[in-house]
Amino acid sequence: MQADTSSKPKKKSSLKAKVQKFGTALSSMVMPNIAAIIAWGLVTAIFMEGGWAPNATIAKLTSPMLHYLIPILIGYTGGRMVYDERGALIGAIGTLGVIVGDLNIPEFLGAMIMGPLSAWCLKKFDQAFQSKVKSGFEMIYNNFSSGILGLILAILGMLIVTPVVEWGSGLMSSAVDAIMKVHLLPLTAIIIEPAKVLFLNNAIGNGILVPLGIEQAAKVGKSVLFLLEANPGPGLGILLAFCFFGKGDAKGSAPGAAIIHFFGGIHEIYFPYILMKPILIVAAILGGMSGTFTFQLFNAGLKAAASPGSIIAVLAMTAKDSYLGIIAGVLVSAAVSFLVASFILKRDKSTDSGDLAAKQKQMEQMKAESKGKEMPSTDEVRTSINSYANVNKIIFACDAGMGSSAMGASLLRDKVKKAGIDNISVTNTAVSRLKDEAGLLVVTQEELAERALEKTPSAVHVSVDNFLSSPKYDEIVANLKALSQVTDTPASEIGESKKVAASGDQLAKIDFSSIKEVNFIRHDQHQGSATMATSIFQDKMAKAGKKTPVKAVRINELDDENDHLVIATKAAGKNLAVRYSNIQIVVVKDILQDKLLDELVKKLN
Amino acid sequence: MELKKDMILLNQDVTTRDQAIRLAGQLLVDGGCVDEGYIDSMIARNEDVSTYMGNFIAIPHGTDEGKKHIKKTGISVVQIPMGVDFSNDDDANEQLVTVVFGIAGLNNEHLQLLSQIALFCSDVSNVAKLADAQSADEIIDLLQEVGK
Incomplete structure (x- = not known):
């Protein structure tokens, strides 16, 4: 079918649609790699110092996983979204540049920029040069163009994208800092939650909240600042909302994600769910705000940073007088974000939420629209x-x-x-x-x-x-x-360039009424071609509705009767003339695609 | 990569397409390109989506999953002068094949040769030359012409 892209109504690209598209793109870079995030999270939760079973040797896995593996996977996936396997590969190469640019922060965001950007560059490069590559040199071109361009992009990533990401997270941190200075702590959620979803959680958490929290805790024995980023409540609420009101894939995977998030403390797992439906960030923000407000109400705090931010780690770090406040705050924030997110998900009937089921539905609709324009048959x-x-x-x-x-x-x-x-x-x-x-x-x-x-x-x-x-x-x-608009030449030259053998008189001599069988000859070195010629001729006959059988035979197998019409090349024709006297022979230049063959089909029965 | 003489089998007579595919696959096995498992994967792939290419040629190769059986890239050729039908029972037309190219591709190394084969075989009279070839060298020479 020919779905005409130009005739489809262009979707209004409102800001909302753009944000949605952006969020979906980010989430689809992360979603396929959730397993790696889980692996990292579990290692962190179990084997890190302060984990359930600390083991310094195994814990060595955490940093490379977080700093290298996951960003490279994200860059790879992001590249593939833009330009398939070639894009994926160069996306991974480019991403490494950003990683090396600053080894202190996990460059998730940098990977999300670098992966698609690198692939896009390669795509443009290919559009310019791929068609000029000589047949046979495709592989050399493919490998070297990606390799060289990848190297350049990795360097650019290191020098340009890393500082941009650093600047961005610095901006976030100073905004949080400013809000704290005016003692409106709950409002920090407005910055923290979106920053988390963009995977800047570590930058903010470890970069600003933890140092300030340690300062406070040193003075009064506890600090609420440790909870601003580590509170698992808001994420839990959103994932639970997906469990009940989500669609398709998102709904199915949400319960598992909720467990990993809440008990494993791997907040990263809920970010893609928000990216899928960016408006949900409102739920996260309100959840975070109400949670922080509750913590303050109870004057609750943690003794030290809870890392990872699981309910278990949080409770383990809770100051002795704060259990009630902490539990209340987590529950309140989960409840608030659950209610808001449920409301959003329920109200949302739009299909472009990026989840699988919705996409499928969309597809069905599109298919329904195109009904009647069935897949065209080969020739029509x-x-x-x-x-x-x-x-x-x-x-x-x-x-x-x-x-x-x-x-x-x-x-x-x-x-x-x-x-x-x-x-x-x-x-x-x-x-x-x-x-x-x-x-x-x-x-x-x-x-x-x-x-x-x-x-x-x-x-x-x-x-x-x-x-x-x-x-x-x-x-x-x-x-x-x-x-x-290049000057036109005949589109099809095959078959037409073969000149009709000037042998109309050849056909005139044939007595078509007596012919009961058409034969091609297998002789000497012409076995395979006879098979092929027979098949092609049979096909032509069938298409024309003719019934005379067509067979390939050995040169010594023919009955010498005039009801055989033998189609042969000049050399074979001579050979036949020596052996047989009664069979009728048509000599063609090419037994596979001679114009004369079509003439024959017309005259045969 | 280049086509090797011992990867070419001339003048075979088979009655089913599976036999043809197995011949092409066995050449790949004997050539050290794949292990036995690949042959089944070739049969499976052909059942899933036919590898009949038109112009009397077929290029049986494994499924995506079958790639694990590939040790190195290789292409085999089986000439079947009497032809063998590659069509399914529900196909209306016969899909006669006289030349079978068995393919095991790793890292796209086979693409250059495959592309030569494609260009060459897009003219049915070239396929006839392959189908009539009397020696492995002749087939190799024929296919090499394309690159030039």
Whole structure:
């Protein structure tokens, strides 16, 4: 089908929509890597000093996991979102630059910037150069372009992106500092919660709250500052709200996330849920505020920093006189954020919340809209040039991305290049890695057309049953060419360049009425080609509704009767004439694709 | 990578596509490219989505999962002059194949050769040359022409 991207109503990109899109993008960089965050969190909770089973050797895992593994994974995923495997790889390379830029803070945010940014750079680079690469040099180009560009991006990340991230978290910290100075502690939640969701929690927690808290605790034996960031209440409330009122995937995974968050103290796990639906930050802020307010009301505090921020660590650090206040504060903040988040989730009927079920629903709708425009059958694709207007990228998709699609892509790249079109890239991938974007033309095998359509509803789709000699390729090239207004040449040259053997008189001599069987000859070194010629001719006959059987036979197997029509090359024809006297022979230049063959089909029964 | 002489099997006569795939797969096994498990993965992949490419060729290869069986990149060729039908029972048309390319690809090393094969085989009369070839060298020569 041809989903015409230009005809779809453009969504108003209101600020809300933009924030939503941004949040969804961030969350989809983190979500696939939650397992790594859990692994890190568990190691921290169990083996770190002050954990359940402290073990200095095993605890060595924590820092590399937090500082290297997770940011690189995020950068990798972020890169893949923008530009598939190539983007993923370069995203990881670029991310390492930001990491090394400042080894003291975990560069989650830097990774979220660097991953997609690096991939985007490579994408632009490829658009400029990939089509100029000579056939056979693709691999060298691919590896070296990514490698060199990756190195440059890593250096730029180190020198530019790291300071930007540092500056950002510095800004957050000083804002928190300012609010504390005017003794409006609950209001710090306005800064802290959004900063946490952007993975700046460690920067704020360890950078400012903990040092100030230690100062206070040294004086009066406890401090509420330790709780501002470590309070697990707000996150718990949001995850519980997802358990009850969430949709699809988010709903299903929320209970587990809640347990890991609340008892494991891995706050990171709830951030993607907020990013998915950024308005939920309101719930987190109100939860944090009410919690802090409650702590102050009870004059509660912790003896030292609770890290990680699990309920267990918090209670372990609670000052002797503060248990009631701490528990009350955590519960109040959880309750408040639960109520607000539930309200938001319940009210929210929009489908663009980025969760899986909603996406699926959206897809069904789109599919319903396009009903009636069923997948075109091979030969009747009515390609409107209009639908090609936005195409800037062609992707061949097959099951594993190993063979078929690579072949198809080579062929089409060749054709596109020969047609003088140089602003369109032709690549291949597995269907499962397709992603929807504007300006995409997807070519697939017919079996996979459905899946490809689901993956990329807004792309132009072409399905082929023959990757090697599909007329679709010429169609695609012709359409693209029509757009770029290059002087037109006949789209299809195959078959037409073969001149008709000037042998109309040859056919005139044949007595078609007596023919009961058409034969191709297997002789000498022509076994395989006879098989192929027979099949092609059978196919032509079937399409024309003709019934005369077509067979390949050995040269000595024929009955010498005039009801045989033998199609042969000149050499074979001579050979036949020596052996047989009654069979009828048509000599063609090419037994596979001679114009004469079509003439024969017309005259046969 | 280049096509090797001992990865080419001429003049085979088989009656089912699975036999053809197994021949191509066995060449890959004997060539040290894959372990036995890969062959089943090739059969599975072909059942899932046909590797028939049109123009009388098929390029059986493993599934995504089957990649774990690959030791190194390799391409094998099986010539079947009498042809073998690659179609499924529910396909309307016969999908006759005379040349089978078995593929084991790691790190895209096979893409260059595959792309040569694709360009060459996009002309059906070239496939006929492969199907008629009398020696492994002839096949290698034919495919090499494309690169030039």
